[in-house]
Amino acid sequence: xxxxxxxxxxxxxxxxxxxxxxxxxxxxxxxxxxxxxxxxxxxxxxxxxxxxxxxxxxxxxxxxxxxxxxxxxxxxxxxxxxxxxxxxxxxxxxxxxxxxxxxxxxxxxxxxxxx
Amino acid sequence: xxxxxxxxxxxxxxxxxxxxxxxxxxxxxxxxxxxxxxxxxxxxxxxxxxxxxxxxxxxxxxxxxxxxxxxxxxxxxxxxxxxxxxxxxxxxxxxxxxxxxxxxxxxxxxxxxx
Numbered sequence: 143x144x145x146x147x148x149x150x151x152x153x154x155x156x157x158x159x160x161x162x163x164x165x166x167x168x169x170x171x172x173x174x175x176x177x178x179x180x181x182x183x184x185x186x187x188x189x190x191x192x193x194x195x196x197x198x199x200x201x202x203x204x205x206x207x208x209x210x211x212x213x214x215x216x217x218x219x220x221x222x223x224x225x226x227x228x229x230x231x232x233x234x235x236x237x238x239x240x241x242x243x244x245x246x247x248x249x250x251x252x253x254x255x256x257x
Numbered sequence: 258x259x260x261x262x263x264x265x266x267x268x269x270x271x272x273x274x275x276x277x278x279x280x281x282x283x284x285x286x287x288x289x290x291x292x293x294x295x296x297x298x299x300x301x302x303x304x305x306x307x308x309x310x311x312x313x314x315x316x317x318x319x320x321x322x323x324x325x326x327x328x329x330x331x332x333x334x335x336x337x338x339x340x341x342x343x344x345x346x347x348x349x350x351x352x353x354x355x356x357x358x359x360x361x362x363x364x365x366x367x368x369x370x371x
Contacts, residue, residue, distance in 0.1 A: 175358050182266075184261075184363050235302075242358055250299070
């Protein structure tokens with residue numbers, strides 16, 4: 143399977159704990175996006191990378207959130223001191239090229255539940 | 258500001274009925290792109306179509322068709338002869354150069370019953 147993969151698929155944590163998610167994009171895709179989706183809503187943009195450079199962050203991405211893509215391949219999204227409001231599905235997508243209008247391929251998501 | 262409105266929250270149809278999902282968008286940019294994605298119960302978003310603002314031709318792909326009308330800022334999606342496998346949440350999304358990523362609507366949940 144050469145699609146976008148995300149790990150873990152589900153994460154349950156207690157409030158205040160740190161969590162880290164991983165995304166492996168389609169090989170050779172130079173753009174990688176993180177979105178957050180809550181129940182009954184569409185995905186909301188968090189941040190994106192062009193190769194290893196993080197080019198934009200949404201105001202949704204508070205200081206407790208950090209994302210990396212160290213070698214321009216996989217990416218990690220870390221949430222520190224989790225809050226109940228962080229409970230959501232975190233989606234990763236990748237695309238080829240340098241434009242945001244290219245087709246984005248989405249992974250299955252990581253569902254985070256903060257107790 | 259960019260905005261995508263999918264006014265229909267949920268739609269329920271009986272198999273073989275035709276169904277249209279509405280999408281209205283707002284943008285100040287003259288160059289933009291519109292998308293439809295399908296999110297089945299498994300959760301993974303699946304790309305269906307992309308349209309740029311300069312191409313108002315309607316598109317048909319099998320049982321799916323799309324009607325893009327700049328005059329009403331709409332990009333509606335019709336499924337002909339719906340099937341149970343069409344049951345999913347469908348998202349309309351907008352991209353323009355003044356944004357950084359796709360701007361999604363809230364989605365329309367389609368339930369097709371036998």
